[in-house]
Amino acid sequence: MSSTNTEVVNDRQAMLLLLRHGVAFSAFFACLTILVLAPYRYLLRSVGEELSANEICELSAKEKVLWSSGFLSAGTHLKKPMIEKQQATILAVGSSRTMQFRTKMFSRIPEAKFYTVGGAVQNAVDLDNCIQNVLAARPQLIILGLDFWWFQAANGISSDDLIRDVSSSLTETKSIRETLDGYNRAFRLKVRFSVDRLQMYQQAWNDPRFHERLWAESRLDDATGRVKLGCKKTGGFRNDGSYRYSALIDQPFTPDQIAAQGEALVQAGKYVAAGVDQAACVRLARFLHECRKGGIEVVALLPPIESRVLRQLQAEDVGGEFWKQWPFITEQICGMTGHEFYDCSNPELSGISSQQFVDWLHAADTGHASLLAQICESTPASALNQYVDAEQLRADVINRVSELDLYGD
Amino acid sequence: MVFNSLVFCIFLPLVFVAYWLCRKQKNRNRILLASSYVFYGWWDWRFLGLILISSLVDYQCGLKIGSSAADSQKKRWLAVSLCVNLGLLCTFKYLNFFAESTATMLQMLGYRAGWSTLHVVLPVGISFYTFQTLSYTIDVYRGKCDVCSKPLDFFLFVAFFPQLVAGPIEKAHILLPQLQKARRLEIxxxxxxxxxxxxxxxxxxxxxxxxxxxxxxxxxxxxxxxxxxxxxxxxxxxxxxxxxxxxxxxxxxxxxxxxxxxxxxxxxxxxxxxxPREFWHRWHISLSAWFSEYVYIGLFGGARVSGFRHVLNILLTFLISGLWHGANWTFVIWGGLNGILYFVxxxxxxxxxxxxxxxxxxxxxxxxxxxxxxxxxxxxxxxxxxxxxxxxxxxxxxxxxxxxxxxxxxxxxxxxxxxxxxxxxxxxxxxxxxxxxxxxxxxxxxxxxxxxxxxxxxxxxxx
Structure with a gap:
């Protein structure tokens, strides 16, 4: 067919030659890929979409930031590494429901650093997995937000399941977020470039919202002087790891809308509980025990739930038995390991109104300020009193900027 | 196994390396045959039985046609091959279609059919390999192709994995000689x-x-x-x-x-x-060629007939081609419509x-x-x-x-x-x-x- 064949003596030599051509082409393709993707990645980096947890940590130490990402799963991408990187004295641990604790709430000792890794721990397995990080970080106090779904047997999620999800998402990418969530969990951000990432770019590129966000948010400085990073327009993480729900602060849901959202989920049977999950209890006990051994004080609490939705959740036919047992069991576990426990699930008891909820699961920082003040006032021996100035907090709540915005930042 | 799967991306290089590492042609064909059966059995290993039956019958029929002196004997063995292959195809692909159509027709005439249809799963690629293996016995009968005496070569001709499930449908006199001769890896x-x-x-x-x-x-x-x-x-x-x-x-x-x-x-x-005439010379060429050689010319006499008969031959060939595509009236009408358009x-x-x-x-x-x-x-x-x-x-x-x-x-x-x-x-x-x-x-x-x-x-x- 051509001159190449004349050089080839036998099939094995031909195979080797073919392999050589393959390697040469792969190198050519790799160089081309880098050239093609470099501007694209630069574009993403320039708006903060591609920043690593390290870089965000460094930036957060220097200037006022609001970091989020339209495409990376910010919760896992950013928060888990932050447990160790931030070296905080007071660490809030839990899901997004612990993301409304703020640095200014712990003002009694100014040099005591606060950081919330809210978002990094979504279930009891995550809690178990972060024990070593927490011990290595050695905070003096942990505020641990316990979510009811961690302990609902029917809702149990095993980390094995999450990792299995990744193997399927390698070929069947359903959405950018799903893929990246699984990718981050499975590879713990060690793999920086893969076909998944290419698919993410492709999906991002095909998503009109991407362009909208990219160009709209490419101006980094906004009126408040805050550095905005990432392509997400709606909000982001502040320097202390707390989350600013920018869009909802501007246009909050009405209490009826908030209640309706939760009630719809409850009625759909999403939170029907078969009982308290023993495995989750064991994991919680292990975490608390390890903290005790490491000399770390833990204040465990059940974050508030919008009152109408809470009543639905506690209804006999949905999860009556679970809601009777669960607070009691978790309190017992905390008691056994000598840690404090507060059931703050009923917002009315903490003086939090429905207007102080971002949505039915998330009370705003104004609500969390009331909650902390109430704990400190009702329990003078609480470890929180060392860091929280309850009087100041009450004053802050009175002078709040809006129902959902305590400090206006 | 499908081409657009991760398994195939691993399978192909493995077969490629194993194949060219073998020096003897016979061993290479063995590797190709084994990998073809793995490829096909990946869907459902039970369907391998159908390919084996089809291969075995046509291999034997080919030998018998080749060794028969009398034309009547050759015809008999060709008929055996046609009956077995088309029988399998009809059973798996058309049985329910014909049963339902007959029942509907009887119902329209005021009768009620007492039979019920069977739940038959259509084996992947059955229409393709049936046509390919049929081309062998027909070619041997016509003397266009030598009898394949080596079962390994013949079984590979039927099951060669790249074109097993969706073609191209290769005629025996084109593919078999390639499988029988020694091959070199040409860059x-x-x-x-x-x-x-x-x-x-x-x-x-x-x-x-x-x-x-x-x-x-x-x-x-x-x-x-x-x-x-x-x-x-x-x-x-x-x-x-x-x-x-x-x-x-x-x-x-x-x-x-x-x-x-x-x-x-x-x-x-x-x-x-x-x-449209040109289209059918450019679309699914191997099937068009198969129908042209074995149905249009071989069965109906092609163009060497009267004008009306010629038109009828083309229409009939397209109708059968439509039916080949699927057991549904939409395909039959599709075939007929293409037959009409062929004259435009x-x-x-x-x-x-x-x-x-x-x-x-x-x-x-x-x-x-x-x-x-x-x-x-x-x-x-x-x-x-x-x-x-x-x-x-x-x-x-x-x-x-x-x-x-x-x-x-x-x-x-x-x-x-x-x-x-x-x-x-x-x-x-x-x-x-x-x-x-x-x-x-x-x-x-x-x-x-x-x-x-x-x-x-x-x-x-x-x-």
Whole structure:
């Protein structure tokens, strides 16, 4: 067919030659890929979409930031590494429901650093997995937000399941977020470039919202002087790891809308509980025990739930038995390991109104300020009193900027 | 196993290396046969029994036809081969269709049929390998092909994995001699194979699978789609089925080339045809050739008959071809309609523009037939025709635009690529290495960034 064949003596030599051509082409393709993707990645980096947890940590130490990402799963991408990187004295641990604790709430000792890794721990397995990080970080106090779904047997999620999800998402990418969530969990951000990432770019590129966000948010400085990073327009993480729900602060849901959202989920049977999950209890006990051994004080609490939705959740036919047992069991576990426990699930008891909820699961920082003040006032021996100035907090709540915005930042 | 799967991406290089590491031709064929059975058995190992029965019967029939002195004896063995192969095909593919059709007809005449249909699963690719193995016994009977005395070679001819489930349907006198002779790994042939594979994946994952969601969305609920959407979906389907089927056969051709075997080119830019007659010489060429040789000429006598009979022969051949595609009246009518269109000549003559106009007219005629091919039933096809015919521009709601935009872009890219590049990736051979590598890289980028990798099944597997 051509001159190449004349050089080839036998099939094995031909195979080797073919392999050589393959390697040469792969190198050519790799160089081309880098050239093609470099501007694209630069574009993403320039708006903060591609920043690593390290870089965000460094930036957060220097200037006022609001970091989020339209495409990376910010919760896992950013928060888990932050447990160790931030070296905080007071660490809030839990899901997004612990993301409304703020640095200014712990003002009694100014040099005591606060950081919330809210978002990094979504279930009891995550809690178990972060024990070593927490011990290595050695905070003096942990505020641990316990979510009811961690302990609902029917809702149990095993980390094995999450990792299995990744193997399927390698070929069947359903959405950018799903893929990246699984990718981050499975590879713990060690793999920086893969076909998944290419698919993410492709999906991002095909998503009109991407362009909208990219160009709209490419101006980094906004009126408040805050550095905005990432392509997400709606909000982001502040320097202390707390989350600013920018869009909802501007246009909050009405209490009826908030209640309706939760009630719809409850009625759909999403939170029907078969009982308290023993495995989750064991994991919680292990975490608390390890903290005790490491000399770390833990204040465990059940974050508030919008009152109408809470009543639905506690209804006999949905999860009556679970809601009777669960607070009691978790309190017992905390008691056994000598840690404090507060059931703050009923917002009315903490003086939090429905207007102080971002949505039915998330009370705003104004609500969390009331909650902390109430704990400190009702329990003078609480470890929180060392860091929280309850009087100041009450004053802050009175002078709040809006129902959902305590400090206006 | 399907080509667009991770398993196949591992399977092919393993077979390739094992195959060329063997020095003896016999061992190479053994490897190919074993891997072909693994490839086919990956779907359902029980269907391997059907291939084995078909291979065994035709191998024996070939031997008997070859050793028979009397013509009557040869005919008898040919009849055995035809009965077994067509019997298997009819049982698995057409039994329910004929039973239901007869029952409906009896019901229309006032009788009630007492039988019920069976739940028969259609084995993948049965229509393809049945036709291929039939070509052997017919060719041996006609003396066009030597008797294959080595079972290994013959069984490999029936089961050769690249073209086993969706063609190209190779005639015995073309493929068998290639399997029997010693082969060498030729670098250029292997390169050509890889080019064809890349082109095939491009057609499947970028062209066909990107159109699937829109086409299926509209065609699965045609009653809720506007005439404009149905029109767009029909154009989309024309390129979806082309990308899907041509993509498959290019991958098949490429894989075969890696093993030193040359398969028939099955598509030659069919949508650039100026008339339906030309279209059928460019679309699924191996099937058209099979029907032409064994049905149109072999069974009906071809063109060497009276004018009326000639017309009838063509119509009958297309009707049977329609039935081959599927056990449904939509396919039969599709075949008949193509038979009629076969006589429609290109309307314009002369300039370059006339050729383009002819291609446009031909494309629309073919698209009209695709409606029957894609619709679930004749009634649905009629509804689609009606909606498209009575479409008015006011139905073109702005909200529908994002869902059909790939239909407007992908076909243009395919047609543009074929006008500029020709009808085969082999044309790239004329360029310098750097240009070729740039083109391959571009194709790989398109595959990574635009490809859909959700393992969408190949349309032609159902046939």
């Amino acid at each position: 250029d042939s292997a390169r050509h194979g890889l080019r064809c594979i890349l082109y095939g994946f491009l057609l499947k994952s970028v062209v066909a699978d990107n159109l699937t969601a829109f086409v299926d969305g509209v065609y699965n609920q045609p009653e809720s789609a506007s005439g404009f959407e149905l029109l767009m979906a029909t154009y989309g389907f024309a390129f979806q089925i082309y990308g899907d089927f041509a993509g498959y056969t290019w991958i098949a051709i490429g894989c075969a080339a890696l093993f030193g075997i040359r398969l028939t080119q099955n598509f030659r830019s069919p949508y650039l045809s100026e008339s 000549a290109a309307p314009f003559r002369g300039s370059w523009w006339s050729k383009q106009l002819n291609a446009m007219v031909c494309f629309h005629m073919i698209c009209a037939t695709w409606i029957l091919f894609r619709a679930d039933s004749v009634a649905t096809a009629m509804t689609i025709f009606e909606r498209i015919a009575y479409w008015s521009p006011t139905q073109m709601a702005a909200g529908t635009v994002p869902s059909w935009y790939p239909v407007a872009i992908i076909p243009l890219c395919v047609v543009g690529m074929e006008i500029i590049g020709g009808d085969s990736p082999g044309v790239l051979q004329q360029y310098t290495q750097t240009t070729r590598w740039l083109i391959y890289s571009l194709a790989l980028f398109a595959l990574f960034f635009l490809g859909v990798f959700d393992r969408t099944p190949y349309i032609y597997f159902q046939f």
